[in-house]
Structures are given as structure tokens and as C-alpha cells.
Amino acid sequence: MALTITCPICGKRNGYEFKFGGEEKGPRPEEKDLTPEAWCDYVHMNKCVAGVQQEWWFHKDGCGSWFPIYRDTTTNLEQEDQKATNQEGKNDEQV
Amino acid sequence: MFLKKKPMWGKKTKLKSSYDVVIIGGGLHSLATAYFLAKEHGITDIAIIEKNYIGFGGAGRNTAIVRANQRTQYNVPLYKEALDLWPVLTKDLDYNLMFNNCGNLNLMHSEAAMKAARMTIATAQFHGVESHLIDAKEAKELVPALNISEDITFPIHGAMFHPPGGVVRHDAVVWGLARGAAQKGVEIHQQTEALGIGTKNGKVTSVTTSQGVINTKQVLISAGGYSAALIYDMLGIKLPISVLTIQAMVTQPLKPVLDHVVSSGAYHCYANQTLKGEIATGAHMDPWPNYTTLNTAHYIKHQAEALSEFLPCLRGVRFMRIWGGLADMTPDMAPIMEGNNHVEGFFMDCGWGYFGFKSCSAVGKYMAEYMATDNCPDMLKPFALSRYQEHKLMGETAALVNYSPDN
Numbered sequence: 001m002a003l004t005i006t007c008p009i010c011g012k013r014n015g016y017e018f019k020f021g022g023e024e025k026g027p028r029p030e031e032k033d034l035t036p037e038a039w040c041d042y043v044h045m046n047k048c049v050a051g052v053q054q055e056w057w058f059h060k061d062g063c064g065s066w067f068p069i070y071r072d073t074t075t076n077l078e079q080e081d082q083k084a085t086n087q088e089g090k091n092d093e094q095v
Numbered sequence: 096m097f098l099k100k101k102p103m104w105g106k107k108t109k110l111k112s113s114y115d116v117v118i119i120g121g122g123l124h125s126l127a128t129a130y131f132l133a134k135e136h137g138i139t140d141i142a143i144i145e146k147n148y149i150g151f152g153g154a155g156r157n158t159a160i161v162r163a164n165q166r167t168q169y170n171v172p173l174y175k176e177a178l179d180l181w182p183v184l185t186k187d188l189d190y191n192l193m194f195n196n197c198g199n200l201n202l203m204h205s206e207a208a209m210k211a212a213r214m215t216i217a218t219a220q221f222h223g224v225e226s227h228l229i230d231a232k233e234a235k236e237l238v239p240a241l242n243i244s245e246d247i248t249f250p251i252h253g254a255m256f257h258p259p260g261g262v263v264r265h266d267a268v269v270w271g272l273a274r275g276a277a278q279k280g281v282e283i284h285q286q287t288e289a290l291g292i293g294t295k296n297g298k299v300t301s302v303t304t305s306q307g308v309i310n311t312k313q314v315l316i317s318a319g320g321y322s323a324a325l326i327y328d329m330l331g332i333k334l335p336i337s338v339l340t341i342q343a344m345v346t347q348p349l350k351p352v353l354d355h356v357v358s359s360g361a362y363h364c365y366a367n368q369t370l371k372g373e374i375a376t377g378a379h380m381d382p383w384p385n386y387t388t389l390n391t392a393h394y395i396k397h398q399a400e401a402l403s404e405f406l407p408c409l410r411g412v413r414f415m416r417i418w419g420g421l422a423d424m425t426p427d428m429a430p431i432m433e434g435n436n437h438v439e440g441f442f443m444d445c446g447w448g449y450f451g452f453k454s455c456s457a458v459g460k461y462m463a464e465y466m467a468t469d470n471c472p473d474m475l476k477p478f479a480l481s482r483y484q485e486h487k488l489m490g491e492t493a494a495l496v497n498y499s500p501d502n
């Protein structure tokens with residue numbers, strides 16, 4: 001199903017203007033004492049949630065911003081209420 | 096409808112409270128693994144747990160193309176064996192799998208692509224797989240409908256011709272393997288969803304399903320595109336997988352025009368003519384993870400444009416059916432198969448992207464050996480999950496079309 005994405009600068013646009021930037025995985029791990037396991041986890045590993053996930057997008061054919069959104073991977077619809085099934089301790093602190 | 100009718104593979108049985116082996120997912124890899132466990136290793140106390148019906152997933156949605164011209168020395172022998180197994184399985188299962196080894200023609204649209212094809216062909220020939228480089232004129236002789244003129248978006252420079260590949264009837268493989276496995280005592284439980292895997296002291300103890308709990312010491316997840324989400328959900332194991340929707344379609348039936356599988360990386364398009372006369376073609380993926388299995392107008396248009404450039408006789412022909420399915424893509428375009436690693440008794444077979452049909456025969460054989468002996472067969476060793484941590488990604492991305500959200 002087609003996808004629209006809301007860019008924080010350009011507003012709601014056709015999904016093909018954007019590039020998917022991966023699941024939200026928290027901050028990049030520190031270089032100091034970095035293990036191959038931790039790096040591999042950050043670079044490659046996914047949760048592949050069938051439901052709402054927080055994820056990054058890049059507005060490649062637009063303003064060039066990088067930003068996170070919440071999207072339901074089973075419907076391709078952006079979610080307003082920001083409840084992701086891939087967040088630890090989900091919904092607690094998110095407003 | 097699932098309750099009243101007798102399934103074609105045998106009697107419907109009641110789910111027992113324990114099995115030697117439980118296999119989650121009723122696709123090709125599950126059915127093939129169960130069949131070989133029963134046939135080669137005498138393990139018959141097996142339950143295949145399928146949420147919908149067998150063939151609901153990629154097993155019933157793929158475009159049925161088989162070939163053994165992959166890029167790396169790890170992949171080619173596995174696919175070669177899979178290709179060699181179709182006639183054997185047809186006989187052993189006593190089921191016509193309709194293997195049509197019409198050959199695959201992979202079009203090259205630049206000199207760089209021709210060079211890459213030379214490397215792939217060298218790998219194939221080294222492993223005893225027939226594959227040749229041919230020029231545009233020879234390609235035209237094989238497929239007279241091809242447009243080899245200069246004035247198309249991606250002019251054809253030549254092709255990689257792989258005569259032993261072709262198509263196999265995918266539904267027949269599902270039905271044949273289901274019947275073959277059931278005749279040996281394997282139980283297939285449709286309309287039964289696996290909900291969780293129970294473990295104790297690092298060992299598998301049970302599988303919870305929508306029809307009750309099953310005690311077991313061995314479980315395999317080979318649930319096609321659903322595997323990664325299930326494995327994370329049930330055991331907290333993350334995988335280097337992105338699940339995308341892959342699209343396919345067929346045209347109205349035509350008189351015979353195409354007697355090879357033709358594919359083009361540059362046009363992101365492949366096509367073959369089915370025995371019914373339809374041109375079956377795919378397979379675009381929107382490069383963001385989703386489980387929708389829906390087609391996009393964007394791609395239907397792209398497909399029509401691409402086909403009418405390199406097979407111009409198809410201009411004006413109508414698409415008759417469109418569909419989509421899931422492809423679980425890994426960063427190196429190669430699958431993940433391993434067992435007894437995170438939890439004793441737990442096996443996984445996933446990351447098959449859009450190549451899980453052509454591989455299922457051989458993979459079933461080797462996964463069965465792995466599960467029966469608890470020893471990883473040499474053939475499967477390179478496919479362990481640990482390769483990503485060790486930076487030993489396979490070079491399959493260098494071959495053919497690579498679709499992933501990473502590129």
C-alpha cells in the first residue's frame with residue numbers, strides 16, 4: 001500500500017520522496033570498549049515488529065532532514081499517538 | 096471450510112500434547128524439512144503448526160523460478176543440489192512438480208555488468224553448473240521477442256545464460272511435500288497459530304499454540320517472512336532482517352512468445368511465460384519494511400514500462416492478476432540457518448528473501464540432517480548467524496538485483 005510521510009519541515013508528502021533509515025535503536029554505541037557483538041547489534045539487528053514501530057526517515061527528494069516517525073508496519077500508516085511496540089517500557093514516558 | 100473437508104494430503108488428526116519435533120509455519124521449508132526428517136531419519140512424530148493454511152505464505156505466492164547461478168562458492172552448491180532434486184522429488188513423491196528447465200537468461204546492460212557476469216559464470220562453472228556469457232545477438236536468437244536496439248533506456252549488451260534453470264510448479268511442491276510427509280506420519284495442523292516457545296534451563300520444553308500447549312524438545316521456526324518477528328517475539332533474538340513486500344503479476348494468456356525466464360537487474364524486472372500462456376512477472380519491493388502484502392500503482396506502471404521496452408511485443412497486453420507476499424531480506428542476500436545456539440533444541444531457517452522457493456528442496460534435506468543429528472552439516476555451516484558479528488557477510492549482493500532498505 002502506498003505510503004505518505006510527514007516531514008517536520010515539508011509536511012505530509014508521498015513516501016517515495018523519502019528513504020527509510022532503519023528502526024530506532026537508541027544512541028550510537030561509544031567507540032570505547034565497543035565489542036563486535038554490540039556493534040553488530042546496532043548496525044544489523046532488527047526487531048521486525050509487525051505493528052507500530054519507531055523508525056528513521058530521510059527526506060532525500062526534499063529538504064534533506066532526518067527525523068523519526070511512528071508507523072504501523074502492517075498498514076503503512078503513520079501513527080499520531082506514538083505508541084510503539086518496539087520500545088522497551090513502552091508508552092510510559094512518551095507523550 | 097477447514098473443518099469439514101478432508102485435506103488432500105490425508106486425514107485430519109487431533110493435536111496431541113507432545114511431539115518429538117514441532118515445526119512452526121506451513122511453507123515449503125517446513126514441509127520439506129518434515130518430509131526429509133521422516134524419510135531419511137525415521138523421525139515421524141512431527142507436528143507442522145500453520146496459522147492459516149499450507150501455502151498461505153511465500154510458498155503459494157512465489158513466481159516459481161529456480162536456478163543455481165548465485166555469486167558465491169557457499170551458495171552455488173546448495174542451490175545446485177536443490178535444482179538437481181526436482182526430478183528426484185517428482186519421482187519419490189509420485190507427484191508431478193512440473194519442472195520445466197527452460198533456462199534462465201539474465202540480461203546485462205553495461206560492460207561493467209558483463210564483467211560481473213563473467214565472475215558469476217566462472218563460479219558456476221567451477222561448481223559444475225552450466226552457465227555461459229552470450230552477446231546481444233545470441234540472446235536475440237534465443238528470445239526473438241527481445242529488443243536489442245540501442246534506443247531503449249537500458250540497451251542490452253549481452254546476457255548470462257543458465258540452461259538448467261527454469262520454473263517448477265510451486266503449488267505442486269506444497270501439495271506433493273505435504274502428502275509425502277503425511278504419508279510418513281507427519282501431522283499438519285492448519286488454523287493453528289504458534290504463540291510462544293517455552294524454555295527451561297536453556298532448553299526448549301514446549302510450544303504454546305492457539306489449540307493448546309505442546310511438549311517438545313525440538314522446534315524449528317521456518318515461517319518465511321514471518322520468522323524474524325516470531326523469533327524476536329518468542330525468544331527475544333534479534334536478526335539482521337528487514338521484511339519487505341514483494342509484488343508480482345500476470346498478464347492475460349498469450350500464444351507462446353517466451354520460452355525462457357528472462358530477467359533484468361537494470362529494469363528491476365523478470366518475466367516468463369507460464370504453461371497457461373500468461374506472462375508472469377515481478378518483482379519490485381518498496382524499500383521500507385512492511386507486512387502489507389499489497390501491490391502499489393507505482394510498481395504496476397513501472398512493470399508495464401519495463402516490459403514494453405525490452406519485450407516490446409507485450410505493449411498493450413493487460414495485467415490480469417496482481418499480488419504480493421513477504422520477503423525477509425538480509426544485508427548480504429543470503430539466508431540464516433542454525434540451531435542449538437541460543438537455546439538447545441531451537442532451530443531457525445529464515446532470511447530467504449525472494450529465493451526461498453528454489454532452495455527449499457535441498458534446505459529441507461540439510462535442516463533435517465541438522466535436527467536429526469544435532470550436527471550442522473558442512474553445507475549449512477557458512478549460513479550461521481554469527482557471520483554478521485564476524486564481518487563475514489557473503490558476497491551475494493554482487494549478483495543480480497539487490498533490494499533492501501540498506502542500499
Ligand SMILES: Cc1cc2nc3c(=O)[nH]c(=O)nc-3n(C[C@H](O)[C@H](O)[C@H](O)COP(=O)(O)OP(=O)(O)OC[C@H]3O[C@@H](n4cnc5c(N)ncnc54)[C@H](O)[C@@H]3O)c2cc1C
Pocket residue numbers: 119120121122123124125144145146147148149150151152153154155156157158159160161287288289290317318319320321325341342343377378418419420421422447448449450451452453454
Ligand atoms: C511474489 C513473490 C515471488 C517470489 N518469487 C520467487 C521465485 O521466483 N523463486 C524463489 O526461489 N523464491 C521466490 N520467492 C520467495 C519464496 O516464495 C519464499 O522465500 C519462501 O516461500 C518462504 O519460505 P516458506 O515457503 O518456507 O514459507 P512461507 O510459505 O512464507 O510460510 C510461512 C507460513 O508461516 C505461517 N505462519 C506465520 N506466523 C505463524 C504462527 N505464529 N504460527 C503458525 N504459522 C505461522 C504463515 O501462515 C505461512 O503459511 C517469492 C516470494 C514472493 C512473495
